[in-house]
Amino acid sequence: MKMSSTSCHANGTEYTDVIVIGNGPSAICLSYFLSGHRPYYNGLPHSNPYLHTKLQEIGQTQTIVDQDLDYLSEGLEGRTTNPVALLFDALVHPDADMGAEIPSLLDWKKEEEHAFRHIVLGRGKVGGAWQKMDGSMQTLSLGNWMELPSVPLKEWRDRKFREGESLDPCSNRATISDVRNYYMDYVANLDLQNHFYDHHTVTSIQKVYQVRNGMDLESGEVEPCCNDIAKNHTYLWEVRGYISSADQSFEDEEDVHRREFCIQAPHVVVATGTFDIPNTLNISGEFLPHVIHSLHDFESALKSWNEIPRSTDDPVLIVGAGLSAADAILMALNANLPVIHVFRRGANDSNLIFKKLPQGLYPEYHRIHSLMKGKVVDPLYRPYEKHRLVQIDEDKRVLLENTKGNDITTVDVTIAVILIGSRPNLSFLPEEGRSLGVDPQHPINSKNNTLDVDLFSYESVKHKGLFSMGPLVGDNFVRFGIGGALGVTNYLVKNRKKGNPCC
Numbered sequence: 489m490k491m492s493s494t495s496c497h498a499n500g501t502e503y504t505d506v507i508v509i510g511n512g513p514s515a516i517c518l519s520y521f522l523s524g525h526r527p528y529y530n531g532l533p534h535s536n537p538y539l540h541t542k543l544q545e546i547g548q549t550q551t552i553v554d555q556d557l558d559y560l561s562e563g564l565e566g567r568t569t570n571p572v573a574l575l576f577d578a579l580v581h582p583d584a585d586m587g588a589e590i591p592s593l594l595d596w597k598k599e600e601e602h603a604f605r606h607i608v609l610g611r612g613k614v615g616g617a618w619q620k621m622d623g624s625m626q627t628l629s630l631g632n633w634m635e636l637p638s639v640p641l642k643e644w645r646d647r648k649f650r651e652g653e654s655l656d657p658c659s660n661r662a663t664i665s666d667v668r669n670y671y672m673d674y675v676a677n678l679d680l681q682n683h684f685y686d687h688h689t690v691t692s693i694q695k696v697y698q699v700r701n702g703m704d705l706e707s708g709e710v711e712p713c714c715n716d717i718a719k720n721h722t723y724l725w726e727v728r729g730y731i732s733s734a735d736q737s738f739e740d741e742e743d744v745h746r747r748e749f750c751i752q753a754p755h756v757v758v759a760t761g762t763f764d765i766p767n768t769l770n771i772s773g774e775f776l777p778h779v780i781h782s783l784h785d786f787e788s789a790l791k792s793w794n795e796i797p798r799s800t801d802d803p804v805l806i807v808g809a810g811l812s813a814a815d816a817i818l819m820a821l822n823a824n825l826p827v828i829h830v831f832r833r834g835a836n837d838s839n840l841i842f843k844k845l846p847q848g849l850y851p852e853y854h855r856i857h858s859l860m861k862g863k864v865v866d867p868l869y870r871p872y873e874k875h876r877l878v879q880i881d882e883d884k885r886v887l888l889e890n891t892k893g894n895d896i897t898t899v900d901v902t903i904a905v906i907l908i909g910s911r912p913n914l915s916f917l918p919e920e921g922r923s924l925g926v927d928p929q930h931p932i933n934s935k936n937n938t939l940d941v942d943l944f945s946y947e948s949v950k951h952k953g954l955f956s957m958g959p960l961v962g963d964n965f966v967r968f969g970i971g972g973a974l975g976v977t978n979y980l981v982k983n984r985k986k987g988n989p990c991c
């Protein structure tokens with residue numbers, strides 16, 4: 489019999505075992521695990537002799553989820569500092585960083601008796617950040633690095649191609665819309681849909697202590713059962729928020745009539761990513777209507793380009809030297825629009841992301857880098873290296889200053905597109921989650937102040953029952969972010985074996 493995701497209390501509050509906040513790839517992978525899909529070693533060799541020996545010890549009859557992850561992941565190194573993420577990646581993409589395309593070392597079995605009741609709450613549709621990116625752009629990663637357990641992205645793309653959808657199965661890199669559709673299909677085809685509550689925005693999380701008040705027999709007054717409630721009682725996490733209607737776009741979500749929800753659970757996993765709030769320059773004119781802070785908005789602007797009032801030849805101003813800025817330049821040049829590109833670093837700065845991308849795989853980003861350096865010239869593109877945007881006027885004139893501060897240039901532009909990174913929106917956590925961070929003095933970010941979690945269980949070191957995964961704990965690529973699902977499930981399984989309540 490299928491397990492229902494929640495049960496309902498008499499007061500209307502829903503109850504479940506695990507609430508996952510966010511519905512991107514991290515959450516989807518966790519839902520797959522929590523639905524009772526369990527990984528088993530399939531006997532293929534691994535090039536790391538220590539890991540290989542440990543896998544032989546486990547054999548093919550015990551699931552990886554029940555293992556000691558500290559022991560199994562010991563000594564693994566790679567592009568994240570989270571050992572369980574490295575372990576999961578080593579098992580599903582062996583030697584990927586060396587360019588190998590070796591099949592996964594895991595087989596999956598569905599064992600419903602090991603499932604956990606859970607729900608996944610997401611502000612928009614399933615797919616997380618992939619729902620908000622420009623669909624036609626290619627991904628940064630190789631296709632298979634974005635895939636989820638047991639469904640190779642390549643096989644999915646081949647099938648879609650055969651079914652007549654216009655995908656290019658020969659390209660190593662999928663487009664953003666391929667990945668987005670793959671995630672949506674994954675949830676639908678693996679029967680995870682019942683767990684996913686789309687268009688549910690979480691606005692608060694708080695502890696609710698399970699206190700049984702006593703009645704004073706003489707006075708009839710209700711008295712708390714003890715003085716130190718926090719010490720003597722267990723608690724549930726209460727997650728509150730609102731539901732918005734499915735046909736709304738992200739932009740008008742604020743204005744609609746909202747229905748509220750309240751759900752309680754002993755475990756909450758925060759998988760809300762770090763792309764919700766675009767960074768700003770904090771300069772005069774930054775919020776004028778012709779200023780844009782996301783690729784998604786730039787894509788929409790391009791679609792209605794002819795409606796933008798402008799002088800014919802005024803360029804698009806693009807600020808930033810990351811991949812989103814590069815994507816915006818590509819989009820503008822593809823649309824035959826003149827671009828001026830402003831970035832603070834020198835074009836040869838060794839910290840620029842372009843320096844870290846192999847040329848053969850990312851020719852379009854290398855072209856942008858060559859344009860930035862002046863090695864390639866395009867009459868539509870003009871770089872302003874070592875410059876910053878300091879002012880935007882209502883009449884669309886912008887002021888650029890060189891980083892030495894001794895030269896100002898004015899330019900008339902059509903629109904200004906500022907793409908200088910983003911940060912998470914953790915407004916649903918007390919103090920925006922600062923107290924849960926590695927450095928509580930500063931806001932949470934994915935680079936140097938992540939949420940502080942146990943390396944193996946992903947549980948907050950500050951609060952029991954609160955977990956996090958994905959970029960919020962420093963796993964910035966899908967490949968690593970999904971590994972958190974193994975850590976969280978491993979903890980929940982151990983907890984259940986100990987006979988702890990609610991699981």
Ligand SMILES: Cc1cc2nc3c(=O)[nH]c(=O)nc-3n(C[C@H](O)[C@H](O)[C@H](O)COP(=O)(O)OP(=O)(O)OC[C@H]3O[C@@H](n4cnc5c(N)ncnc54)[C@H](O)[C@@H]3O)c2cc1C
Binds near residue numbers: 513617621633
């Ligand atoms: C332009 C761009 C290109 C990228 N390219 C690649 C790439 O090529 N390869 C790669 O591996 N990674 C890439 N990434 C990173 C990748 O998107 C992330 O690693 C991945 O999406 C993280 O998954 P997640 O599930 O943890 O979070 P997300 O995908 O960010 O999903 C979290 C979701 O939670 C929602 N949410 C936030 N707050 C709430 C709330 N209060 N209530 C309900 N829901 C909420 C968010 O709106 C979001 O939809 C790229 C990112 C960007 C921005």
